[in-house]
Amino acid sequence: MAVILSRKEKKELINYLKERYELKNFDFTFDFLKSGKERVWVIPPEFNKINLEKLKIEFVGSYFGSYDDEKFRLSVEASQIIGPSAKKNVVLLNEENLNKWVRGENLKDFDSNNLTKGYVLIKNKNDFYGSGKYTGNIILNMLAKNRRIKD
Amino acid sequence: MKKENIISKQFKDYFEELLQEEAEEFFEWSLKPLGSCIRVNTLKIKEKELIQRLEEKNWKLKKISFAPNGYKVIKKPMPIGKTIEHVLGYFYVQESASMIPSIVLNPKKHSIVLDMAAAPGSKTTSIAQIMMNTGIIIANEPEMNRLRVLRSNIQRMGIINTIITRMDGRSFKKIPQKFNYVLVDAPCTASGTVRRNLHIPKMWSVKAVEKLSKLQKQLILSGFESLEQNGTLVYSTCSVSVEENEEVINFLLEKKECARVEKINLKLKKHEPVLEWKNKEYDKSIKNALRILPQDNDSEGFFVCKIKKVG
């Protein structure tokens, strides 16, 4: 069963993301839906136009991320939405690390300036590849299996 | 593999009767390998930027004349699924003829759209792109496994304006929500796609055509009934048999007086739709539909028809 994120929950999530990634000039214009305890979805902005009677709905909008013990993990798409406005906790990967990341490997050797423990956004050039968990020395790869490159 | 081993007798007999002196060319083209095409996902990246990026990585691409954002892949340095840009959702692999239905539907921004048979999502994702992620698309798919692929494609392309439903398309006529646009990209025998699936002719049968034709008629009727006044429906299949195409449109025109076939203005090669078949004459306005054979544009075979619900 999915429910719309309450005003309080939404505010908390936005404040966390703004603080964690130091988001500058970013407006969260969309609302969120929560399914189960963890998974959060962006609701289509014009959702209210639809009469839902007799529709057998399976999914709505786009997967944004999940709550977990490190607060909140962003999907690849969410990282692409907020990434360009993020000022901290963004790790810039070189080509070698990028190749590891898209194959699902953890990262050991990277520039950890500007990172604090917890989720960090993964970036190469101007592209964002989701988020990984920075433990203080490695970044745990959380890229969904269907977004990895298989050799 | 030898032609005789691929083109089954039933397939051969049917298309010889339909295409006559052009049948041989159809069989020949149906056996030619088909290269890949991609559609740039302008919701995530500028077209120029992606093309430049891929060309720097030794891709060779050729613009498809009738499809905005569509490119034929002439050369690629690695399998498409292994490219970073694919993982990022910067493009979608889609056959050029399959790009046509969404281009013909051409929904306005902020519209309410039904994509009745949506998986794996080639058309849902291109419709969302045309609408620039505004409005709502109900992307429907009854089969769970296919629905999962639909979901992951919608996600990868960064689309936020969809609601995915799991219903039989025939039941949309009963729902209270009406739509400005409906796409019925119907389940079909896929006789236009032999170039991609050489096993199709072996599995193809007149019986399967007849069975699907019945379903297609119910689907188009359901789609049409769920259209708003002045709404637009596009019916398409990747099949080239008459019963799955012209016959289905004719059925709708007989049932619904307010259905009008509209002209499609696209610059591509095509065949005349069939207006007479098995002693039956079809409505003349069906000539406005697009019947595309593989040899026309070096693509798959496709049928596309645009219908308006008039007052």
Ligand SMILES: C[S@@+](CC[C@H](N)C(=O)[O-])C[C@H]1O[C@@H](n2cnc3c(N)ncnc32)[C@H](O)[C@@H]1O
């Ligand atoms: C030609 S495919 C659709 C391709 C899709 N529109 C795209 O562009 O990616 C037809 C789809 O119709 C679905 N289908 C089969 N029976 C159906 C029904 N009764 N109602 C709605 N969809 C149905 C099939 O599972 C299949 O996914």
